[in-house]
C-alpha cells in the first residue's frame with residue numbers, strides 16, 4: 001500500500017520504519033508500567049544526580065522538603081524558577097483545595113528562599129471551569145501574601161481541547177509570572193515568527209508622521225501574554241516523551257528562559273517530569289537544578305538529556321526512553337497506544 005506525502009509516493013513499509021510506533025502508555029494510568037521501569041532507574045528517593053559534565057543536577061525529592069531542595073541548590077543562586085506542579089486534584093491525590101493551597105505555599109516559600117536576590121518565578125497552573133476555576137483562583141489569592149510581585153498572567157493556547165457541546169472548549173494553559181527584586185527581562189525573547197499584518201496606523205513622532213511598521217522593533221509580533229504560536233506536544237513531534245502525560249513544549253520553556261535568564265544562569269524546576277526545563281537549559285547554555293518526587297520521571301529526565309547529547313534529538317517521538325531494557329513492543333498485549341486516548345471526562349483532565 002502506498003501513502004502519498006508531499007506529492008511523493010512513500011511505501012507504507014518505509015513510513016513505518018521512519019516513525020516508530022512503540023510508545024509507553026501514560027504512566028499515571030498504569031502502575032504495571034511504573035513497576036516495570038523502576039528497577040531501571042538510577043536514583044532512589046533522596047538521591048541527587050550530578051551531571052558528569054558539571055552543568056546540571058537532578059534530585060529525587062519532595063518539593064516541599066526545604067532541606068532536600070537546599071541540598072539540590074547547594075551554593076548556587078537560581079535567577080529563574082519554572083514550576084509546573086501537578087494540579088489535577090483528582091488524578092494527583094484527593095486533596096481539598098485548602099490542602100492543595102497549603103502545599104503550594106510551602107514549595108513557593110522554599111523556592112523564594114533559594115532564589116537569587118533578583119529572580120523570576122513562573123508557575124504553570126490550571127483553572128477547572130467546572131470547579132470555580134480552581135486551583136488557579138485560590139493560588140492567585142494565596143500569592144498575594146507572599147513577597148513576590150505579580151507581573152503577568154500568560155495564557156498559552158493548546159491545539160487540542162476538552163470539548164463539550166454546552167460550554168466553550170477548554171484550550172488554555174495558564175502561566176503566572178512573578179518577580180523577586182528586579183530581575184532581567186530580555187524583551188527580544190518575546191518576538192514570535194508571526195509577521196505583523198496591521199499596517200497604516202500612523203503616529204506623529206517628533207514631527208514626522210510614521211507608519212506602525214516603521215516604528216516597530218521587528219517585522220514579527222510579540223507573543224504578549226496570549227501565546228498562540230506554541231504547538232502542544234503530540235506523538236509525531238520529535239520532542240515527544242511517551243509515558244509523560246504533562247509534558248510542556250520546549251518552545252514555551254525556551255521562551256521563558258530566554259526572557260528571564262542569561263547564559264550561564266542557574267534555573268530551578270522542582271517538578272521535572274519529562275525534563276523539558278533540563279533540556280531547554282542544556283540547549284540554551286544555562287545550568288538546571290531540577291527534581292521530581294518519582295524516580296521514574298527523574299530517570300526519564302536524565303535519559304532525555306543524555307539522548308540529546310548523544311544524538312541531538314529532543315525526545316523519542318513515538319518510541320520511548322527505556323527501549324534498551326524493554327525491547328518488546330509496548331503496544332502489544334493489553335496496553336494500547338496512548339495517543340489514541342481514552343475519552344477523559346472533560347472536567348477532570350487538567351495538567
Ligand SMILES: C[S@@+](CC[C@H](N)C(=O)[O-])C[C@H]1O[C@@H](n2cnc3c(N)ncnc32)[C@H](O)[C@@H]1O
Nearest residue numbers: 062063084086246247248271273274276292293
Ligand atoms: C505537571 S508535571 C511537570 C511537567 C514538566 N514541566 C514537563 O514539561 O515535563 C508534575 C510533576 O511533578 C511531580 N511531583 C508531584 N508531586 C511532587 C512533589 N511533592 N515534589 C516533586 N515533584 C512532584 C510529578 O511526579 C510530575 O512528574
